[in-house]
Amino acid sequence: MSDDQSPWVRLSEVAVKGAQYNSGERQPHPKCLKGTRVDLLKYIHELLDNPEKNQLIWVHGTAGVGKSAVAFTVAEKMRGLKHTKRCTTGYFFATLGYQLAINFPSIQQDVNKAIRNNPALLDPDTPLCDQMEAFFLQPLRRLRLRFRGCPPLSFVFDALDECTSEPDITDLILSLAQALREPDLPVTHILLTSRSESHISEAFKNEEVHLLVREVPVRTSGEGGIISLDGADVDNDISTFLRHSFAQLGIRRPDFPLTID
Structure with missing residues (x-):
């Protein structure tokens, strides 16, 4: 196989380059102004620092309340990964695998091998479960020993509601919850932002998901009730x-x- 057709080159061709949190495609970068959202950001970072268990952290609210600014600010501080593909989940895990391998070169060979063994993994119509196993679960298993005693891994995914297919969103949330129930991973937190749309709320209430979910309030000292960015x-x-x-x-x-x- 020529270098032009190597698995890594092919993966780089399908990976969404604008998915990195500080991509030029998202200029000007949304960001919380210094001195604002102090309690909210403190609370989110406390969740992300939890070394005890995996979590899905759901930041939600209506349009314009600052979800993307919160996601960017968190990702910038954590140097996390942020997926911003606008219309489909088909390249979600391929992009995630690419960014993982960029950040942790020791797993690049494993990602290459997975693609070489199953080139269809780069097809956006390949089932999410297969893509998730090859591009997310296997690399994280390999990184488990490396992250023993280290802070948890954190991933930030913004604007989940911008996916055009409601079934795709549900499938992705269920897939991520399934991933976080895997016993052989380093402690991993996934922060998702979205509007409070009914089909997304229902997905987070699924019995296989809700035990992993932490909804994020604007105020940690609030009176309870529905937790959202609308404060x-x-x-x-x-x-x-x-x-x-x-x-x-x-x-x-x-x-x-x-x-x-």
């Missing part, structure tokens, strides 16, 4: 944002009459 106590965040915006305006337009108390 009323955002005065400090708004004040910080406005002060930052006015300061930037003052830099660009020093002649603009502006007073900040």
Whole structure:
């Protein structure tokens, strides 16, 4: 087989390059302004630092509440992996396998071997369970000893609801839950963001999923109830944002009459 047709080259051709959290495709990168979402980010990082068990961490809320900014900010700090393929789950695990091998070159040979043994793994119509085994579970099993005594692995996937197929979203959530129930993996946390759509909520309530799920509240000291990004106590965040915006305006337009108390 020529170098042009090597498994690694073929994988790199189908992997979604815009999936990396700091990809140029997502410029300008969404990010929480310093001093905002402090309690929320602290709470998420506490969940991601939990060394005891695997978790699906679901950040959800309506459009425009800042889910992508939270996902980017977390991924930037954790140097995690972020999948942003817009319309299909068909390359989800291929992209994940590619990024895993980029971050941990010791598994690249295993990924190559899996593709060589089953080239259909790069077909987006191949069942997710087969792709997940080759590109996610097998590499993580190989990394288990390396991560003994280390902080948990963390993966960040933004905008789950942008997948056009509701059955595909459900299948992906069930697949990820199945993966996290595997006993031979290092402790692994997966953070997902989405709108609070009914078919996604139902998938997270599935009996095979819900025990793994932690829904993320805006306030860790809140009164309970449905946990979402839609919170009323955002005065400090708004004040910080406005002060930052006015300061930037003052830099660009020093002649603009502006007073900040």
